[in-house]
Amino acid sequence: MSKPLQVHPAASPERAVNTHDSIVVSGRYLSYSYGRQPALRSASLDVRRNEIVAVTGPSGAVKSTLMLCLAGVLVPDSGEVRHDGQVISAASEAERSRLRRSTVGVLFQFGQLVPELTAGENVALPLLLAGARRPAALRAAADWLDRFDVRGLSDSRPNEMSGGQAQRVAAARAMVTAPSVLFADEPTGALDGLAGERMMTQIVRVAREAGTAVLLITHDAKVAAYADREVRMYDGAVEQGDLA
Amino acid sequence: MGLLAGEDSHGYDLKQQHDLTFAGAKPLAFGQVYATLERLAKKEFVAPVEVEQVDGPERTIYGLTAAGRAELERWLGDIQPPAPPVANPFAVKATIAMLVGDVADARRYLSAQRSAHLDRMRFFTRRKTDPAVTLADALAADYAIFHLDADLAWLDAALERVDALIPASQQADELDPTSTTRPSTTRTPT
Numbered sequence: 001m002s003k004p005l006q007v008h009p010a011a012s013p014e015r016a017v018n019t020h021d022s023i024v025v026s027g028r029y030l031s032y033s034y035g036r037q038p039a040l041r042s043a044s045l046d047v048r049r050n051e052i053v054a055v056t057g058p059s060g061a062v063k064s065t066l067m068l069c070l071a072g073v074l075v076p077d078s079g080e081v082r083h084d085g086q087v088i089s090a091a092s093e094a095e096r097s098r099l100r101r102s103t104v105g106v107l108f109q110f111g112q113l114v115p116e117l118t119a120g121e122n123v124a125l126p127l128l129l130a131g132a133r134r135p136a137a138l139r140a141a142a143d144w145l146d147r148f149d150v151r152g153l154s155d156s157r158p159n160e161m162s163g164g165q166a167q168r169v170a171a172a173r174a175m176v177t178a179p180s181v182l183f184a185d186e187p188t189g190a191l192d193g194l195a196g197e198r199m200m201t202q203i204v205r206v207a208r209e210a211g212t213a214v215l216l217i218t219h220d221a222k223v224a225a226y227a228d229r230e231v232r233m234y235d236g237a238v239e240q241g242d243l244a
Numbered sequence: 245m246g247l248l249a250g251e252d253s254h255g256y257d258l259k260q261q262h263d264l265t266f267a268g269a270k271p272l273a274f275g276q277v278y279a280t281l282e283r284l285a286k287k288e289f290v291a292p293v294e295v296e297q298v299d300g301p302e303r304t305i306y307g308l309t310a311a312g313r314a315e316l317e318r319w320l321g322d323i324q325p326p327a328p329p330v331a332n333p334f335a336v337k338a339t340i341a342m343l344v345g346d347v348a349d350a351r352r353y354l355s356a357q358r359s360a361h362l363d364r365m366r367f368f369t370r371r372k373t374d375p376a377v378t379l380a381d382a383l384a385a386d387y388a389i390f391h392l393d394a395d396l397a398w399l400d401a402a403l404e405r406v407d408a409l410i411p412a413s414q415q416a417d418e419l420d421p422t423s424t425t426r427p428s429t430t431r432t433p434t
Contacts, residue, residue: 058400058404197372197373221361221362221365222365222389222393224362225362225366225369226366226369230359234407
């Protein structure tokens with residue numbers, strides 16, 4: 001009798017998940033306006049260590065604005081954002097920049113790699129900006145490229161890669177500092193079919209292994225289904241979800 | 245016949261092979277396997293090629309005939325007609341919820357149904373991304389996920405239609421009792 005066909009014949013078992021229950025990112029009563037137009041309306045959301053949370057909702061639900069406030073890119077008009085218990089919404093731009101480079105990874109729909117740099121240099125960039133020496137940063141970059149199965153592209157530039165490959169390089173760059181939390185805004189939005197599935201499978205596997213929480217922004221239920229729980233937004237407010 | 249295409253086999257092994265290949269499906273009854281083999285033999289799609297006896301009763305090994313292989317190829321090339329419109333129990337429930345209750349009741353029902361669908365989708369996503377998943381299981385999981393996704397798209401659209409029945413001022417009150425705004429002139433929504 002022949003063996004059933006395997007889909008992932010070379011895959012290795014996942015490492016055990018550390019289910020530490022502490023909160024890595026907390027947003028409380030966050031509001032934000034664009035001009036006179038209120039966008040985010042008193043939204044609250046917690047993300048626990050190792051947890052994968054999907055923020056979903058129709059277009060115009062202001063999901064990305066919530067993510068940018070939680071990531072420390074935008075400063076909310078009111079409310080408070082904490083990373084590992086430390087209030088960051090009141091921190092200076094320089095301090096928030098430092099935090100973003102060290103404890104937060106951000107991945108956008110279009111990887112936004114630097115076109116003049118190779119994949120290895122793109123991934124090493126956050127470490128170099130944080131003061132790491134070039135050889136050590138490139139060694140670390142190679143390791144993270146390996147985790148996303150694109151080590152062979154280390155010397156390639158973005159215009160020599162497919163969309164899926166470039167997005168995996170961008171994911172390696174977002175993870176290279178081993179952040180506490182990865183913010184991923186429509187990470188598979190530009191990928192077709194199985195390339196999206198492969199991307200999500202790798203993000204989940206790598207994040208679980210690294211002990212990194214993930215906040216996914218998506219309008220696609222198939223992507224949200226990779227998360228441990230869903231937070232539903234509607235018209236700028238968190239409609240369904242829970243605080244830790 | 246698909247299972248016989250690779251190698252000749254007897255009923256017992258065919259049943260085991262079927263249950264292993266289509267692990268998500270209902271296991272075949274032995275009687276069903278032997279009845280099917282007899283029916284296919286009568287049509288000359290399969291034929292006995294050998295009788296073996298190893299520590300037990302005699303087992304007839306069947307092989308696919310040329311006619312059987314042609315029939316298998318015809319079946320593989322046969323396109324299923326797309327499913328006709330089917331009854332939608334979710335729409336019926338949402339409508340009845342509005343008849344016996346109000347918009348909020350319909351909304352509660354649709355939101356709860358949406359959560360249940362997403363939970364089921366998580367189950368199939370975990371199954372298809374399991375490192376040890378077989379091709380048959382991954383295909384079955386994909387099939388379930390895409391059907392659930394179609395229902396979820398309908399549930400989202402239904403929620404939007406139901407929301408449109410709520411006056412805008414009431415929506416803001418319901419969803420955002422404590423919102424505050426601050427004027428600014430240079431921002432753009434994301």
